Amino acid sequence: MGRRPRTARERFAAWGNTAREQFAARWDIARLLPHAGHGLVAALVGTDLLLGCLPVVFTVATAAVLGRVPAAVEAGVGSGAWHSLVAVFAVAAGAFVAGQLLSPVERALGELVARRVDGRVFDELMAASLRSTGLGPLEDQRALDALRSAARELEFGVQSPGRAATGLLALIARYTELTGCAVAIGVVFSWPAATALVVTVLLFRHGQRGGLRRYAMTRSRLAAGRREVDYLRDLAGGAAAAKEIRVFGLLGWLRQRLRDTHLRHLEPLWAERRAIYLWPFVRFSVVGLVVTGAVFAVVGATAHELTLTGFVLVATSALGLLRLAEHYPEADLPTAIGMRAHDAVRRFAEHVDAHEQEHGQRHPGTALRSPVPEPVGAIRFERVAFRYPGQDRPVFDGLDLTIPVGRRTAVVGVNGAGKTTLVKLLARLYEPTAGRITLDGVDIRRFPVDEWRARLGVIFQDFVRYEASVADNVGLGAVGSPDDRATIREVVDSVGLTEAVARLPRGLDTPLARHLTGGAELSGGQWQRVALARALFALRRGCRVVVLDEPTASLDVRAEAGFFEEFAGLAGSATTLLISHRFSTVRHADLIVVLEHGRVTEQGGHADLLARDGRYAELFRLQADRFADAAG
Numbered sequence: 255m256g257r258r259p260r261t262a263r264e265r266f267a268a269w270g271n272t273a274r275e276q277f278a279a280r281w282d283i284a285r286l287l288p289h290a291g292h293g294l295v296a297a298l299v300g301t302d303l304l305l306g307c308l309p310v311v312f313t314v315a316t317a318a319v320l321g322r323v324p325a326a327v328e329a330g331v332g333s334g335a336w337h338s339l340v341a342v343f344a345v346a347a348g349a350f351v352a353g354q355l356l357s358p359v360e361r362a363l364g365e366l367v368a369r370r371v372d373g374r375v376f377d378e379l380m381a382a383s384l385r386s387t388g389l390g391p392l393e394d395q396r397a398l399d400a401l402r403s404a405a406r407e408l409e410f411g412v413q414s415p416g417r418a419a420t421g422l423l424a425l426i427a428r429y430t431e432l433t434g435c436a437v438a439i440g441v442v443f444s445w446p447a448a449t450a451l452v453v454t455v456l457l458f459r460h461g462q463r464g465g466l467r468r469y470a471m472t473r474s475r476l477a478a479g480r481r482e483v484d485y486l487r488d489l490a491g492g493a494a495a496a497k498e499i500r501v502f503g504l505l506g507w508l509r510q511r512l513r514d515t516h517l518r519h520l521e522p523l524w525a526e527r528r529a530i531y532l533w534p535f536v537r538f539s540v541v542g543l544v545v546t547g548a549v550f551a552v553v554g555a556t557a558h559e560l561t562l563t564g565f566v567l568v569a570t571s572a573l574g575l576l577r578l579a580e581h582y583p584e585a586d587l588p589t590a591i592g593m594r595a596h597d598a599v600r601r602f603a604e605h606v607d608a609h610e611q612e613h614g615q616r617h618p619g620t621a622l623r624s625p626v627p628e629p630v631g632a633i634r635f636e637r638v639a640f641r642y643p644g645q646d647r648p649v650f651d652g653l654d655l656t657i658p659v660g661r662r663t664a665v666v667g668v669n670g671a672g673k674t675t676l677v678k679l680l681a682r683l684y685e686p687t688a689g690r691i692t693l694d695g696v697d698i699r700r701f702p703v704d705e706w707r708a709r710l711g712v713i714f715q716d717f718v719r720y721e722a723s724v725a726d727n728v729g730l731g732a733v734g735s736p737d738d739r740a741t742i743r744e745v746v747d748s749v750g751l752t753e754a755v756a757r758l759p760r761g762l763d764t765p766l767a768r769h770l771t772g773g774a775e776l777s778g779g780q781w782q783r784v785a786l787a788r789a790l791f792a793l794r795r796g797c798r799v800v801v802l803d804e805p806t807a808s809l810d811v812r813a814e815a816g817f818f819e820e821f822a823g824l825a826g827s828a829t830t831l832l833i834s835h836r837f838s839t840v841r842h843a844d845l846i847v848v849l850e851h852g853r854v855t856e857q858g859g860h861a862d863l864l865a866r867d868g869r870y871a872e873l874f875r876l877q878a879d880r881f882a883d884a885a886g
């Protein structure tokens with residue numbers, strides 16, 4: 255935070271900066287308005303203008319009614335003065351009724367504008383989050399948090415860019431009324447008095463909005479606390495942790511933690527809110543009373559110069575003006591914090607761009623694009639080094655690894671050896687920090703990333719269980735290919751799911767989520783088979799390399815034992831890469847690679863490696879004993 259301005263000059267400069275920032279912020283909001291459609295925005299602007307004019311008409315007409323009462327009473331019912339009184343009364347009543355009728359119209363139009371603007375920002379958010387081809391930019395926790403909270407704000411639409419846009423337009427009504435009241439006072443009474451009142455109102459508004467800016471800053475500073483509260487709420491209310499919370503008896507702990515986190519988050523906000531709402535209110539009351547008193551004193555002293563209508567008009571307009579110094583709930587908070595979601599989306603998009611640009615500068619040669627050739631020789635990791643963004647310790651530091659095309663390669667290693675990271679690098683979800691990965695001698699960064707990925711069928715350890723039909727869950731292995739039921743059926747049968755699918759209420763079309771109509775839930779092992787079917791489907795649709803990361807984790811012992819040969823048979827001549835920490839499942843691979851401390855420590859065939867009696871042999875025997883125990 256900068257030093258508080260002390261001298262008048264510094265204060266003036268700070269005030270100028272704030273004004274510029276405010277103007278830029280409003281301009282940003284205004285630039286979103288065209289997304290709502292010009293016609294709709296014009297209708298809302300017209301309605302807000304009318305809503306600003308009607309109270310002024312009402313004030314003027316009411317003053318005119320009061321001014322006409324003595325003459326009308328004296329002239330009696332049916333006289334010209336009486337008719338004139340009735341006419342202005344009709345105008346006042348009309349203005350009042352029109353205001354009442356227009357308010358809901360303005361709200362409805364505002365709702366529509368807000369929804370359209372939010373829809374547009376949501377599209378931008380989707381584009382920004384899918385813009386990055388890799389996972390690198392998603393490692394920045396702050397950018398990710400901002401994006402997540404933006405999505406939430408857009409979803410609930412409470413303080414969203416759409417609300418900021420309608421809030422900005424709502425100011426038209428307020429400032430039209432303010433101008434109208436000031437003009438009434440200026441015309442009827444005194445322009446200096448009108449100017450003094452307007453300046454007082456604007457200064458007070460400025461003070462209040464300054465408080466709101468502070469409040470908005472406090473809210474974003476406390477965003478991390480808010481996220482923790484959301485996380486704990488999801489944990490308590492969601493299905494994911496329901497089992498553990500009950501079994502471990504975590505309810506009490508969860509309740510206490512939620513309460514503590516909530517209070518930690520809310521207390522500074524409450525304190526800030528008191529400062530924002532209490533002190534400006536006190537100041538406003540004092541300033542308002544003094545100014546009102548002064549204006550009334552002058553009006554009173556010169557009342558003999560005013561007609562009754564004039565006097566009432568000046569008095570009510572002055573009160574109306576001072577009322578406009580209040581907080582505008584429909585505009586102030588939405589314009590102060592409603593753009594956070596939009597800013598977060600913009601920041602994230604910039605972050606992604608910077609990341610891609612930096613990558614392009616680090617690897618200038620890879621900008622050249624060439625089509626992915628039909629693999630014939632090998633995929634090679636050549637002196638590959640890699641460190642996750644923000645981490646000090648490298649996962650790989652000079653990794654050399656050859657995956658022969660058309661063969662079955664298995665990469666084994668203990669937990670944390672870097673097996674999944676290797677797959678992520680191969681799929682270009684991250685790029686090596688040094689070295690390169692090649693296909694038949696060509697750096698894979700030279701291939702368009704989508705084309706390269708279309709040649710890879712990767713089933714990750716934590717593959718996604720889509721809440722969609724069985725057929726879709728399999729077909730997602732190769733999106734864009736025509737709806738090929740015959741192949742889907744064939745791969746589903748080949749992974750041993752025929753009976754399980756036949757038992758589902760709608761067969762292949764059964765949604766795999768119990769909460770969906772006609773939906774069903776599969777067991778962990780059945781899900782794993784669905785994922786395998788997804789990989790096989792990708793192979794049938796043109797992918798050349800299939801990677802399975804821990805594919806047997808949820809399979810039973812019998813299924814696990816025969817898994818590799820079975821899958822290799824189904825995969826035919828494709829290049830297969832099997833990742834596992836279970837040494838016993840990979841014995842039939844053509845090539846077994848042992849990964850340890852980010853390097854290949856051993857490689858060869860099963861018999862070879864056993865004969866060598868090294869790390870592989872040690873871990874194989876260790877696990878084989880356990881495996882035999884479990885099977886026996």
Ligand SMILES: Nc1ncnc2c1ncn2[C@@H]1O[C@H](COP(=O)(O)OP(=O)(O)OP(=O)(O)O)[C@@H](O)[C@H]1O
Binds near residue numbers: 645668669670672715
């Ligand atoms: N997104 C990430 N950010 C930072 N570090 C990570 C990330 N993902 C993995 N790591 C670290 O990288 C190392 C290798 O992880 P990796 O998941 O590749 O291991 P693995 O061999 O697949 O392990 P496992 O058998 O347990 O799945 C580990 O030390 C892990 O903590």
